[in-house]
Amino acid sequence: MGPEAQTRRNGPVPEASRSIPTKPADTDWCLDSWYPALRSSQVKAGKLQGATLLGVPLAAGRDKKGRVFVVRDSCPHRGMPFTEGWFDGELIECSYHGWKFDGHTGRCHEIPSLMPDQDLDVGRIRAKSFPSEEHDGYVWVYMTHPGSRSAREPAPRLPVFSDTYNREQLFAHLPCSIDHGIIGLMDPAHGPFVHQAWWWRGRRSIHEKQKIFEPLPNGFRMRAHAPSSNSAPYKLLGVYGKPLTTISFELPNIRREEIHCGDYWFSSQTTVTPETHDRCRIDFVAAWNIFRWVPFLTPVLRWFGNRFIGQDQRTMEKQSIGLKHDPALMLIDDADRPAKWYFQLKKAYLESKRDGVPMKHPMDGPVTLRWRS
Ligand code: FES
Ligand SMILES: [Fe+2]
Numbered sequence: 481m482g483p484e485a486q487t488r489r490n491g492p493v494p495e496a497s498r499s500i501p502t503k504p505a506d507t508d509w510c511l512d513s514w515y516p517a518l519r520s521s522q523v524k525a526g527k528l529q530g531a532t533l534l535g536v537p538l539a540a541g542r543d544k545k546g547r548v549f550v551v552r553d554s555c556p557h558r559g560m561p562f563t564e565g566w567f568d569g570e571l572i573e574c575s576y577h578g579w580k581f582d583g584h585t586g587r588c589h590e591i592p593s594l595m596p597d598q599d600l601d602v603g604r605i606r607a608k609s610f611p612s613e614e615h616d617g618y619v620w621v622y623m624t625h626p627g628s629r630s631a632r633e634p635a636p637r638l639p640v641f642s643d644t645y646n647r648e649q650l651f652a653h654l655p656c657s658i659d660h661g662i663i664g665l666m667d668p669a670h671g672p673f674v675h676q677a678w679w680w681r682g683r684r685s686i687h688e689k690q691k692i693f694e695p696l697p698n699g700f701r702m703r704a705h706a707p708s709s710n711s712a713p714y715k716l717l718g719v720y721g722k723p724l725t726t727i728s729f730e731l732p733n734i735r736r737e738e739i740h741c742g743d744y745w746f747s748s749q750t751t752v753t754p755e756t757h758d759r760c761r762i763d764f765v766a767a768w769n770i771f772r773w774v775p776f777l778t779p780v781l782r783w784f785g786n787r788f789i790g791q792d793q794r795t796m797e798k799q800s801i802g803l804k805h806d807p808a809l810m811l812i813d814d815a816d817r818p819a820k821w822y823f824q825l826k827k828a829y830l831e832s833k834r835d836g837v838p839m840k841h842p843m844d845g846p847v848t849l850r851w852r853s
Contacts, residue, residue: 506757507757512625513732514622516619516751517618517620518531525569526544526568534755538610538621541572554607554608556606557576557579560575577591577593579591579605583609586609590602613634613635618649636749638765638767644772645772646769649765650789652789656796656800657757658752661760665792666729666822670795672686689851690850695843699728700728700825701726702727707723717746717770720742720744721741723739723740724741725740741770748764817847824842825842
């Protein structure tokens, strides 16, 4: 495509739209889903670690047997954060009046101020506890609507394809809503501008791309294709043969990428977790069995990965300055179509929840998108 094709005069001009939220998103729609609350390494035995998810203060702990739990970081007596108190590996003790709780069930075990003849049923007092799981290096928590506690499905798992592999985690805090975190994550056009680096790609590497997308029950997938030929790391994969990559997105917040080259593979999972209505966290976990023989590969990948994720983080920090002024925004075809699908999926999901009917997917079938990046 020549330069004049990119600045066509006669095509339709997309209208700036108020339907793209610039203001912090409501996080209520994110309830009844699993989120990585903390990295496993942050939750030490016999200590409580605080986190905020969807505006809810949480305290995670690890008992003497190594099992994790997550409770609301608020004593049901008078609201003192549990993280201000103590945890001996068995019971949480509130720092205000010494009430003790089981972190797994939330059940109260002791109220020191009670006289022996005062017959308050201590066991009926509960701290709010959340379903939790630990795998892939995260403590997952199921964030529920008040009053419900059930997790319908197990927490998402990073797909792996052999018994032995390396694994690494990265994270970044972003000063934006989950919406902007997600559409930034699936934005195919920012690469040549935001991720310019000798080891990744330059602005001049921009070229035409065409990919087929197909619907998934709660999202969509870029059909298996040869990975971007203008990115150095993908070129290296050529030693294993012809790699094929698949990228998917599923509500509320998961992007997965798999690269397969015969028996060799690289798999990653990125989640965008709303901490509050205007702050989110990106957690990236990857596993692979490629290049395992290369010495110091994991620290080298960590270095590059942190640079890469840092470029996105700095971009979102700058964008948040612009978003403070509540500008009208636009989404154009085809480069912003994944972002459009995200908003349409979210709307369809909310409607299906409200009306108790199956979700109507915005895509009828496979769609080919074309853009330059
Ligand atoms: S506030 Fe926790 S025991 Fe009173
Ligand atoms: Fe990026």
